[in-house]
Amino acid sequence: MRTNYLLFLILVMSLCSCEHKVVTQSNLAFVSDEVKSSTIEALKNNYPDLELRIERGVNHAASLWYEEDGTPSDFKAFCEEHFVSDEEERRILFDKISRNLEILNGHFNMISLELQEPLHLKYGEIKPIDETFGGFNPSAHLQEDLFAGKIAFEVALNFPFYSLSEKKEFAKEWTRLDWAYARMGDVFTSRIPAHLKQEVSRVGSNSDVYISQYNIYAGNLVDEAGNRPFPEHMVLLSHWNLRDELKANYPLGNVGLQKQKMIYQVMKRIISQSIPNDVINNGEFLWNPYTNQVFANGSEVTLDSEPDTRYQQIVNNFRALRAMDAYTPLDTYIKRKFEGEMEISQPEVEALFVEFLESEVLKEVGTLISERLGRPLEPFDIWYDGFKARSNINEEHLTAQTRKLYPDAAALDSDLPDLLIKLGFPAEKAHSLGEKITVDPARGSGHAWGAAMKGQQSHLRTRVPESGMDYKGYNIAIHEFGHNVEQTLSLYDVDYYMLNGVPNTAFTEALAFIFQKRDLQLLGRSDKSPEQEALKTLDVLWSTYEIMGVSLLDMRVWKWLYEHPDATASELKDATVTLAKEIWNNYYAPVYGMKDEPVLAIYSHMVSYPLYLSAYAYGNIIEFQLEQYLTEQDFAEEVQRIFRQGRLTPNQWMMEAVGSPIDVHPMIEAAKEALKQI
Ligand SMILES: [Zn+2]
Incomplete structure (x- = not known):
């Protein structure tokens, strides 16, 4: 876990809320095209050599200018007065803004750090006032204040925003200073109205609550023979604890396998929403997930199924996030999440995942797992963890x-x-x-x-x-x-x-x-052996295989939502199951040998952290490439060189770090080598 205040603040700068001003749709494009053109013309007459910079700066500043900031002629006058043509003067302006942003970020960071100390450190009993201050965001109004004081417009006009594809295009010719200017251009990219942000937090926190209370009383699961294979008081949160219990049963032979099958049956009931609503987070009933029968006090009772609540949560998140689209240059949540936050475009992410998922080596590893298990693969073997290297040291x-x-x-x-x-x-x-x-x-x-x-x-x-x-x-x-x-x-x-x-x-x-x-x-110890290294590689490969499939589903569900913005929860459910099976049939069936499995749709992240899953997959790839590079180099020297680069785009950073862009092949090649060793 890690907290970086600057990244957080820059993010907050484009997300933070301001209660006392309600901005509505009518504020959009307040500065008309005519006003923009005449402003650009006026500046170009004075500085004909700076045409591109003028156009970019004026257009960007105009996209952020709302009625409350002044009249269209105020806008024009502002641009004429504040456009800095001289490069040396622009550099001075940059240094001053940069210094001041560091002061603001740094001190707000200190305020938050210290206000939260009673929560994080051993300060005795936590009182309600500690929690209230802990949730207080001292910089919540910073963004609005920087717009109100026109500082944001001065930045936007002179250090305009570059899209991800522009950054990629210019990366080859940009100096470090050009990169720094471009990062300043990322500080003010949108002004999303407070009520929309509040709606996103509201539905997001509802989803968190829904997921955090989705407990399955495993001790109450019964099979057709009346057996209750799990310990009486075992309660498992979906999907994390269900998955972990599934993993824990690998060493238990056939008994373990029967329990794993039962957990998977529960998962399928959750995905299809045929789960009886009153067995969720409730230990009152015994439930047979195979036949879907429910029992109370020894006799069978009839319960209603969950009414597609799982998918309603996703629909709610979609609608709240989509409402923001009109207010930002990244005009879908998919673009904001990938191009904006991750800085890798969604199609690029998808192409990389598909390349990995189609890799032949997965079949060989699947065969090896099946041999190690002594049985054909089951769909839940996406969580096989038998490659985990156990340390020899007590x-x-x-x-x-x-x-x-x-x-x-x-x-x-x-x-x-x-x-x-x-x-x-x-x-x-x-x-x-x-x-x-x-x-x-x-x-x-x-x-x-x-x-x-x-x-x-x-x-x-x-x-x-x-x-x-x-x-x-x-x-x-x-x-x-x-x-x-x-x-x-x-x-x-x-x-x-x-x-x-x-x-x-x-x-x-x-x-x-x-x-x-x-x-x-x-600690002065080491238990490295070539076999352990090989097992580790296969473990990373197999978990990357799992997480890429669910990430792909997450992305395809969101693309489907944008194509069907009025979809109901029940329509979304059908689409999700269809997409999950499609991905399974394309990339898992060839390895597993069975079709139409919906297992990829069980992840809770899809409900409460939309489009976050891909970051895990990228984490695996990046860590693998870096680790492989660092083992062959002077570790300390290279860590210093690599992390001195700062916040370039991910691919540019990786190119300069290890000499190649983010790539799945090093992991695939290492897995082929590992297979030879096992
Ligand atoms: Zn961490």
């Missing part, structure tokens, strides 16, 4: 070591430079990084909270029990440490503040996992 020994090394947070804090030295960082760099990272004793499992201006610390929050840090806690702390190192390098060592950070969350997660994998090395 965890109790490791815990004894970590408790002794880290009796409290301060002990870890003072050890950070040494950990970096063990990873090959030069002593001086290790100390300067260590000085910028503070370890705090956390209440929960921990997180990494990054700095947002130079001079600030990034915080490694970790749980240290009274008895000292156990191995599991240490392992997570090393993950967070990876985030902190990324946060520090990509803020302090990047040449322009506007470029600080990484392209998207997958990149910081990659470094966090790369650190985490080296946790034993940092």
